[in-house]
Amino acid sequence: MRAVQRAWPIARRLAAALGSACALMPAAAAPAGVPPADAAEIVETLLGIEPARHATPLEAMKGWAALYGRYHRAAREGDATAMGVWLLIAHTAVVKADAATSESFSDDLLPVYRAQPRAVLGVLADNLWLVPVTCFYLGRHFDFQGRGGAGRDAFVAEHQARIGAALPAAAAARCLAQIKEPRAPR
Amino acid sequence: MADTTYTIDVLRKGSDGILTFKNGSIEISTTCWWDPDVVIDAGSYIAYATRMANKSDGTDGGKREGIWLGKGVPYNSGAGKSNGIFIHKGTGPSWSDGCIVASAALVYQMWSSIHPKETANITVNVQDETVRRGVIVPYKCMVADWY
Numbered sequence: 001m002r003a004v005q006r007a008w009p010i011a012r013r014l015a016a017a018l019g020s021a022c023a024l025m026p027a028a029a030a031p032a033g034v035p036p037a038d039a040a041e042i043v044e045t046l047l048g049i050e051p052a053r054h055a056t057p058l059e060a061m062k063g064w065a066a067l068y069g070r071y072h073r074a075a076r077e078g079d080a081t082a083m084g085v086w087l088l089i090a091h092t093a094v095v096k097a098d099a100a101t102s103e104s105f106s107d108d109l110l111p112v113y114r115a116q117p118r119a120v121l122g123v124l125a126d127n128l129w130l131v132p133v134t135c136f137y138l139g140r141h142f143d144f145q146g147r148g149g150a151g152r153d154a155f156v157a158e159h160q161a162r163i164g165a166a167l168p169a170a171a172a173a174r175c176l177a178q179i180k181e182p183r184a185p186r
Numbered sequence: 187m188a189d190t191t192y193t194i195d196v197l198r199k200g201s202d203g204i205l206t207f208k209n210g211s212i213e214i215s216t217t218c219w220w221d222p223d224v225v226i227d228a229g230s231y232i233a234y235a236t237r238m239a240n241k242s243d244g245t246d247g248g249k250r251e252g253i254w255l256g257k258g259v260p261y262n263s264g265a266g267k268s269n270g271i272f273i274h275k276g277t278g279p280s281w282s283d284g285c286i287v288a289s290a291a292l293v294y295q296m297w298s299s300i301h302p303k304e305t306a307n308i309t310v311n312v313q314d315e316t317v318r319r320g321v322i323v324p325y326k327c328m329v330a331d332w333y
Contacts, residue, residue, distance in 0.1 A: 097266055097284055098284075
């Protein structure tokens with residue numbers, strides 16, 4: 001319930017951004033930042049509304065997976081806005097118990113963090129409400145698909161100081177707690 | 187000719203269950219698992235044989251094969267509805283964040299036998315085993331034994 005309550009302001013902000021973007025841009029212009037259709041799909045998914053850009057439930061499932069793929073690729077390439085959107089998709093996966101998307105994050109988020117730690121922590125520093133979900137997936141990676149926790153202690157030892165320096169103390173502690181003992185923050 | 191429809195039964199017994207599927211000469215009965223934190227509600231779901239676009243470890247070398255249970259699958263006794271529940275390969279509950287997982291070879295055998303793909307031609311029945319333990323003692327006997 002609290003997760004849903006936290007998601008409402010995000011949805012409102014996204015909806016406001018979408019409205020502003022639509023109002024300011026000519027219809028044919030390439031959108032800067034988050035493409036309005038992507039923002040709309042995320043808002044619709046958070047609110048349990050049929051995504052307007054997809055005609056059928058199967059297309060919607062595939063479209064959401066494609067959205068994940070686009071932002072995953074862009075985040076890996078170091079696009080800061082894409083990183084934020086990708087972590088918002090992670091938040092959405094947890095809030096909506098989207099198992100398939102969640103399983104993708106359980107696999108993919110840690111490698112992206114290893115490659116782009118400053119970019120991930122930069123998004124978290126500006127959006128502390130994304131800390132629990134992001135750090136949950138960092139920690140979940142070590143248990144996922146039978147990994148049995150291998151590598152977790154070494155990762156914590158390597159990254160504890162970096163996380164502590166990037167985030168306020170309470171957020172850093174919450175992040176490290178999720179990495180050590182991940183529990184989906186629903 | 188009417189399109190073929192398929193049935194997958196999942197009988198849950200505590201922390202794991204039995205997945206059964208029959209199609210022609212193929213008969214599968216195998217152990218399956220799921221994430222104990224996201225448990226879909228018992229019921230019947232219309233499903234699709236498809237692939238998981240963001241998993242590149244398909245048994246045939248492509249994207250991972252899966253059976254998608256459709257949109258709005260209720261979980262945790264109606265706590266919410268999920269659009270991302272699949273049956274896919276896995277060797278235990280740690281492979282799942284809510285999906286039902288079973289042996290890769292058997293999921294692939296089942297998935298391969300379903301035609302056409304990307305079609306709502308599968309019914310997945312998820313049931314929980316009802317366990318009855320002990321002996322029902324007649325009321326009369328219980329009262330009589332007190333005196």
